Amino acid sequence: MLRQDFNRVNPKRRNVDYRKRQFADPAYKEIEYPHRLNFYEIPPTADITLEQFEQWAIDRLRILAELEACSYRIKSAAEMATHMKPILEKYMPLDSNTSSSTTLSAQRQKDHYSHFILRLAFSSTEDLRRRFNRFETLLFRLRLNDDTARDRNAFIHSLNIDWELVSEEERNKYSSELTAMSGFRKGTEEESWYKVNWERVPDLIESRRVFLRAGTAYVPSKELPSMVVAEFTKRLDRALELTARALPRLDEDDRLTPILDHLSKNFATPDASYSNTNSMAIGAEISARNIDNLSSHFPLCMQHLHRSLRRDAHLKHYGRLQYTFFLKGIGLNLEECLIFWRSSFHKITDDTFNKEYRYNVRHAYGEVGGDSNRRGGGYSPFSCQKILTEHPPGPGEAHGCPYRHFNLENLTALLQGVGISDRSVLQGVREDKDQQKFHMACNRVFEFVHKNEIKKAKDENLLPSSQLETIVHPNEYFNRSYKLKHLDKQTGNEDVKMEGF
Known part of the structure; x- marks a missing residue:
């Protein structure tokens, strides 16, 4: 205790x-x-x-x-x-x-x-x-x-806040002003008014919902909640x-x-918990040969890793870690993951791959390494918070978060390279990046890419609420993206319907 x-x-x-x-x-x-x-x-x-x-x-x-x-x-x-x-x-x-x-x-x-x-x-x-x-x-x-x-x-x-009730005499004195502030509503003659220092109700003054005289705000009883908030x-x-x-x-x-x-x-981007049991995209073929097709559902950080891997046939250490844990999280098993990395590193020999890279993939899945790692089934996929704050990429490295670690020119080029050319979206991403709201930029892109599917899901009552909860994990991004893009394949089962939202 x-x-x-x-x-x-x-x-x-x-x-x-x-x-x-x-x-x-x-x-x-x-x-x-x-x-x-x-x-x-x-x-x-x-x-x-x-x-x-x-x-x-x-x-x-x-x-x-x-x-x-x-x-x-x-x-x-x-x-x-x-x-x-x-x-x-x-x-x-x-x-x-x-x-x-x-x-x-x-x-x-x-x-x-x-x-x-x-x-x-x-x-x-x-x-x-x-x-x-x-x-x-x-x-x-x-x-x-x-x-x-x-x-x-x-x-x-119950708060016992020191609000002074306006007397009947004072109400009569300013009756025309108070009536004008009330908008001539029925029953305003019986409405109570309170006097407070104007500094205590700035929002009411800004929206012109009080009568202001000599530094004193006359507040109608219907505005008490605003006073309580202040x-x-x-x-x-x-x-x-x-x-x-x-x-x-x-x-x-x-x-x-x-x-x-x-x-x-973790105030800006809370570290999301991850569970294999509720994050799988139902119906998806998760195999080494299908990663290219599935990459359209990846967040920008993982799309950049995938494109870099296909371009260079190689990723440096932290890039391999970030991408391996992500692929493991979407459901790629160890055997298929080894096939994927071996085929991706096609410029090296089998002997080099087995000596330098095979062990690390097996370690990520908990097949080798310390006892605690084996008991836990390997390491969990990186959350947005971890990607944002740990091991920033250096020269020649492709890991990290593009919204944070890319300059604006390279970020814009990457977004356009994956099909994001809408000016309002690019401007919104620019503002999010300037304000260091990197997860907001990612969610902005997600909502633009899936705007038609989101509308359809809402219209067909496939979402439990009218909005999506903010995504703070790359694997959750993939999970939601795949399900939205395959709404027609979802069954009417309540456990299947947009699980994870």
């Missing part, structure tokens, strides 16, 4: 400043969750396992990363809500008080703990704090809008700064440090 216990006696730290005691009190407090929503002002103190600590944080990170992707791909709030609904249900469901669910407390505990875990991970730099606050606020807004009116109002009134953002920003100051003083369990470090590095 794991507990955030920061009160262990240390002879070097006996004289603790009273202002630091807030970070040194591990006393367990029973936390109740009367509301679906949470301002995350009370840190958790109960015991959880190390596995829960990591898994809960990863699940929340997936949601925040998907929200970040949505902010670049999806324009309207309604589209984003539709897209995120099944993802939230998958990774972090939160049922309302009116539901009959028996897991309300467990759901809300996971939400509570995962927020504070990521708060620790993303408090170290100003950039991480700013991004974390932005997408936590977006998540809070989605949940607030999705809440029932009764639960939302109960939560808002208050959430302000409080979280302050809390993140306090956490950042406390980090050097926290006596963290050394088991947590690598987990927190891993989480912070």
Whole structure:
């Protein structure tokens, strides 16, 4: 069991400043969750396992990363809500008080703990704090809008925020202005108004939904949710700064440090888990002789490796590793993989291939090497995160991510070489690359290449949601691409229908 216990006696730290005691009190407090929503002002103190600590944080990170992707791909709030609904249900469901669910407390505990875990991970730099606050606020807004009116109002009134109710006298004084702001809706005479400093509601001022006078914003009651969101953002920003100051003083369990470090590095592109059991493209002929045909379904990184291999009849070490693990992941067995590499390296003799390359292929499949490698069936295919961050390519090497490691001219030439010539797509890729949203560029290309199939899948109700979850693994790219391009061969079986989306 794991507990955030920061009160262990240390002879070097006996004289603790009273202002630091807030970070040194591990006393367990029973936390109740009367509301679906949470301002995350009370840190958790109960015991959880190390596995829960990591898994809960990863699940929340997936949601925040998907929200970040949505902010670049999806324009309207309604589209984003539709897209995120099944993802939230998958990774972090939160049922309302009116539901009959028996897991309300467990759901809300996971939400509570995962927020504070990521708060620790993303408090170290100003950039991480700013991004974390932005997408936590977006998540809070989605949940607030999705809440029932009764639960939302109960939560808002529990906050005790210092909003001043506009008096009857003042309402009469500005009656014409307030009525104009309300748009002459029926019943506006009975509508309540609140006074707040204008700095607390910048979004309402920007959209001209409040009456502004002498630095005071007069906000109608129907806009309370926007005020709540603004208050959430302000409080979280302050809390993140306090956490950042406390980090050097926290006596963290050394088991947590690598987990927190891993989480912070994976904010942009979360490291995707990979499973052979649910990633195979049903009906595909995965053989050495068919790789050329299947390569049209490969992401750009693997298409570049394949084209380089066909051009040079050779790949350097890291290119062979990246491509071998990918081919293994799509279902190419060891025997066929050896045939593929031997036929691809056609400029060398059998003896040279057997001496210099055969062992490495067998090792990748777990046939030779250490015991742990054999027990695990070899190594897993590289995720986008691993390709982006480890072993950048040098001269003469073809591995890596073209969206990151190519200059713009070479990237454009490669995209055009695989049939991407649409100006809007190329411009979008340029912007994604400039903003270092490399996985977004890859998803942009995927959606363009498969736009007709995606539309057909939606029209025929073959997708569980109106949008695709962001791809963060090359093998998932292949899996989805093959299934989309072969919709007519998919059966009506629910287990087969667009599995993996």
